[in-house]
Amino acid sequence: MKTIMELRADLDNKKVTSEELFKEANKKAHEYQDEYNSFVTIIDEYKKNESDSLINGIPYSLKDNISTKGILTTSSSNILKDYIPVYDATVYKKLKNAGAVLVGKTVLDELAMGGTGTTANTGIVKNPWDKTRQIGGSSAGSAASVALGITPFSIASDTGDSIRKPAAFGGVVGFKPTYGRISRYGLFAFASSLDHVGCLTRCVEDCAIVTDILKGKDERDMTSLPDDGVKYHDMLKNDIKGKKLFYxxxxxxxxxxxxxxxxxxxxxxxxKETIDKCKELGFIVEEVSIDEKLLKAIYPSYMTISCAEATSNNSNLTGIIFGPRGEGNTINDIMFDARTKGFSELIKRRFILGSYILLKENQERLFKNAQRLRRIIVNKMNDLFKEYDAMILPTSGGVAPKFDSDIDRMSDRYLILENHMAIGNFGGYPSITIPNGFVDDMPIGINITGPQFMDGEVLNIAYKIEEHLGFKGLGKE
Amino acid sequence: MVTIDDLKDYASRLMFDMDSEGYERTLKEFETVEKHMALIGEIDGIEEIEPMTFPYEIYHASLRSDEAMDCLSVEDVLANSKEVENNQVKVPKVVDR
Known part of the structure; x- marks a missing residue:
């Protein structure tokens, strides 16, 4: 699969037309569907606007929790299995205006609440590198669509690590910019204070190109940031010598x-080998220490905050105004029945947890303590970012797990190594995963996270490391 | 200690139910959940910290110009509802008389 810039050159040199690219992507999407299950909906009609943007004529996929007028959008849940939005998300509108061509809506863990790619109402998503393994989630279909070379990029959401983890397991690049950099209008909310829109691509340069197009203030999202007035794509040429990283x-x-x-x-x-390579490149890399107790409390705090926010955000799923209608003689009975039938057990368990956390007697001990832990972590990180340009860490303690694997959820590996990327959501930091080679023939990733609002700098650092590691354009097709 | 009846109460507050096996699994999961939650409580002096509800403190408030934005038509709003009558979503009678 070619990158956006390679496809741009082919289009500009008339080696290929946009329609031909779309037809090829559409063909691959259908061919791979039974095997990997990347899509909820595959678009068969070629449709595009004219534009002079870099992504004009380029095919892409969109996570199925992003609103597309007239196109089924299910969030991979039975409670939205027949929902056809009547408005466009801002990101979708921007992509259409930029001339990008939608190939399909991708499968996610139900309502984006999961990290395995196994909980969608339309079935599990398989890892293109090994079909006996997960691709991770929640942006499972987006990662698979890029890793399989169906589309050069996919737009998705990230609340805990939902872009950056599946990117690592799929051997592709995943980036979520600073909180608010990209409008969330039309993204089905999971946990509003942690939700981000971002992208999965085959190289860092493509993340910069796509983010340049999607960023900016949106009057329909009061948390969106004003445009910072810089082109991240132009910043990739900046020198990194002397930049300071920590792990x-x-x-x-x-x-x-x-x-x-x-x-x-x-x-x-x-x-550690990659850290040595970063030093060869001219980065100053130092080890810092953070109290293990704080690190172990990140995942519980993330679960507490996200489940509590999710119970509130998903209270609109009643089957009354949209979604399958429940049965019953009263309006309450109808909603009760619709929600009982519409949510899977995994979602119900998360909602029960959210309900428990929000009980009056638990709010101080659980909900507020989680929010306090969030502040301690963010303050710590902000202090470190005064001295360092970015943090660099492994994305996971292993390769993509087997479908039948189990991990001890009280182990240090689970609590610390598998879940630290929620730091990026706690502080809304720009955070990118890039391929870091292979272990046991499966791709692994590294994550680079920088200070709030410094998206261009983080992309530039990742670009230079990617260049040195030599995994640009990695994929499995 | 949380019981199955407690879990049923938490579920009903959010307007759904589960089968009995689901509640059993949830109860088992709560053992881990409680251990996870205890990890937050172990942080020294945590109660002194101001809870954080947003990723950063900077507030980018801006006033929109006082112009009407496009909004959904009645047809669009009703398009996904299963029962519609007289341009409204139809539900069972809420007030008897």
């Missing part, structure tokens, strides 16, 4: 993990 000892030191598997040790060794 966290308590996340990356394999000696600290009791009974670490061989796989985890290899991932952490590979990470």
């Amino acid at each position: 966290i000892k308590e996340i990356t030191d394999k000696e600290l993990y009791k009974d670490a598997s061989e796989e985890t040790k290899k991932v952490l060794d590979k990470f």
